[in-house]
Amino acid sequence: MDDILRALGHLALGSRLKRLGEQLQSDTQALLDALDPAVPSGQHPFLAALDRLGPLTVGDLAQALGVSQPGVTRTVARLVERGLAEAKPGPEDQRQKIVSLTAAGRQLVETAKGDLWPRIDAAVAELCRDLPGPLLAQLTAIEDRLASEPLHRRAARQRDGIQ
Amino acid sequence: MDDILRALGHLALGSRLKRLGEQLQSDTQALLDALDPAVPSGQHPFLAALDRLGPLTVGDLAQALGVSQPGVTRTVARLVERGLAEAKPGPEDQRQKIVSLTAAGRQLVETAKGDLWPRIDAAVAELCRDLPGPLLAQLTAIEDRLASEPLHRRAARQRDGIQ
DNA sequence: ACATGTTATATAACTTGTTATGTTATCGGA
DNA sequence: TCCGATAACATAACAAGTTATATAACATGT
Numbered sequence: 001m002d003d004i005l006r007a008l009g010h011l012a013l014g015s016r017l018k019r020l021g022e023q024l025q026s027d028t029q030a031l032l033d034a035l036d037p038a039v040p041s042g043q044h045p046f047l048a049a050l051d052r053l054g055p056l057t058v059g060d061l062a063q064a065l066g067v068s069q070p071g072v073t074r075t076v077a078r079l080v081e082r083g084l085a086e087a088k089p090g091p092e093d094q095r096q097k098i099v100s101l102t103a104a105g106r107q108l109v110e111t112a113k114g115d116l117w118p119r120i121d122a123a124v125a126e127l128c129r130d131l132p133g134p135l136l137a138q139l140t141a142i143e144d145r146l147a148s149e150p151l152h153r154r155a156a157r158q159r160d161g162i163q
Numbered sequence: 164m165d166d167i168l169r170a171l172g173h174l175a176l177g178s179r180l181k182r183l184g185e186q187l188q189s190d191t192q193a194l195l196d197a198l199d200p201a202v203p204s205g206q207h208p209f210l211a212a213l214d215r216l217g218p219l220t221v222g223d224l225a226q227a228l229g230v231s232q233p234g235v236t237r238t239v240a241r242l243v244e245r246g247l248a249e250a251k252p253g254p255e256d257q258r259q260k261i262v263s264l265t266a267a268g269r270q271l272v273e274t275a276k277g278d279l280w281p282r283i284d285a286a287v288a289e290l291c292r293d294l295p296g297p298l299l300a301q302l303t304a305i306e307d308r309l310a311s312e313p314l315h316r317r318a319a320r321q322r323d324g325i326q
Numbered sequence: 327a328c329a330t331g332t333t334a335t336a337t338a339a340c341t342t343g344t345t346a347t348g349t350t351a352t353c354g355g356a
Numbered sequence: 357t358c359c360g361a362t363a364a365c366a367t368a369a370c371a372a373g374t375t376a377t378a379t380a381a382c383a384t385g386t
Contacts, residue, residue, distance in 0.1 A: 003227065003229060004208050004211060004227045005208060005229060008208065008211055009284060009288075010283075010285075010287035010288045010290075010291065010350080011183075011207075011283055011284040011287065012208050013187055013206055013209070014184045014185070014186075014187030014188035014189075014190075015184065015188060015205055015207075016184070016188060017180045017181070017183050018180070018184030018188065018343090019184070019229055019230070020180050020184075021177050021179070021180030021181030021182070021183075021184055022177070022181055022182060022344085024177030025177035025178060025181065028177055029178075039371090041177060041178070041222065042371085042373095043180055044174075044263040045167050045168060045175050045180075046323070047174075048167060048171055049167040052167070052170070053167075055194055057334080057335090058334075058335060058336095059333090059334065059335080060334095062164065063169045064166065065167055065168065066166060066168060066182055067182070067372090067373075067374095068374060068375080069334080069335070069336090069372090070335090070336075070374080071373060071374075072335095073335065073337090073375095074336095074371095075334060077268075078371095083332095092360095092383060093333090093334075093381075093382070094334095094380085095201075095333070095380065095381045096334060096335080097335065098242055098336080101304060102343040104178045115314075116175055116368070117364085119172045120171060120173075120176040122173075125172075125173040128173065128176070128297065128298045128299075131297075134291065134294075135291045135294060138301075149195060149204075183374090185373070185374085189374085203341080203342090205341085205342070205343095219363080221365060221366095222364065222365080222384090230342095230343075230344095231343075231344065231345080232366095233343090233344080233366075233368095234342070234343060234344075234362080234368080235340095235365095236367090237342075237343095237364060238342080249354070253364095255352075257350085257352085257364095258349095258350065258351045258361090258363070258364040258365065259365080260349095260366095294371065326378065
């Protein structure tokens with residue numbers, strides 16, 4: 001039952017961060033499914049970027065999110081399919097594609113900002129509170145906390161004001 | 164030039180951990196390419212698990228690594244293709260597939276354990292030393308440190324004994 | 327003005343993770 | 357003994373990341 005990534009320490013930190021990130025995304029998804037339409041958790045940063053920064057080119061989105069340009073192109077296509085974003089050619093430079101939220105996209109973001117996003121933020125913040133020791137030990141603590149009480153239960157507990 | 168994942172704080176922690184993990188894996192890859200044959204950084208935990216725990220079934224590997232069974236099945240197939248691992252049916256239970264290192268695989272692991280893995284471990288440990296403040300700030304520090312000096316240069320600096 | 331180089335995005339191919347489901351082997355009870 | 361349930365692994369389909377390359381628009385120097 002020993003976890004090799006833990007045992008490998010700093011050597012496997014990359015794999016371990018990726019695994020924990022994916023688990024966190026997956027746990028978060030259970031909460032995000034409450035939205036209509038449901039948006040995969042990895043796409044929420046796209047919505048947040050467009051909400052915070054306004055219409056952006058594909059290249060600007062890639063830089064703001066720290067992912068590659070083809071990654072942005074594909075995810076934007078998904079958001080357009082779902083009717084949450086729209087794209088038009090740049091007025092000055094016709095090579096550019098300027099991505100913005102649709103009315104539905106803005107509404108989804110407003111809904112999320114009002115309730116769901118803050119609740120998730122609070123639950124994850126609680127998850128990360130008072131972590132002990134150096135980074136590897138902190139990661140272990142997060143993994144253990146998630147195993148002992150899943151994120152959606154932490155969020156529910158907080159919403160209901162239960163301590 | 165602002166980073167949305169940083170700005171989103173705990174809300175996007177999953178995406179941020181995944182992104183940082185992928186970057187770390189990618190940076191590590193530059194060092195791991197020195198091995199012959201080169202093995203993708205995400206497969207090294209498989210090799211380490213087989214080295215530390217001996218022959219394992221697919222299911223045991225999945226548990227030791229914390230990934231899904233189909234993920235293990237596929238990666239094991241890759242290792243077998245490269246001649247680093249081999250699989251035979253379980254002697255008791257013919258449904259099982261028992262995976263072990265080949266001679267080439269053992270040799271690769273021995274080489275890596277002697278030099279490369281410790282150097283990577285040390286470079287990542289240095290990267291994670293004296294991180295300030297709460298988790299989000301620590302992640303920011305790691306990102307900034309990696310941006311200011313890539314991992315392969317940190318490893319080279321350490322090997323050469325330069326301070 | 328036009329040839330050439332550069333830039334923005336799209337597309338293709340690949341990797342690695344997932345879930346859902348198919349196959350085959352094992353186990354247990356009638 | 358054999359039938360049904362369970363368990364281990366394989367396979368298929370999808371998601372999201374990557375790199376390499378194609379396409380089209382822009383910019384520039386002569």
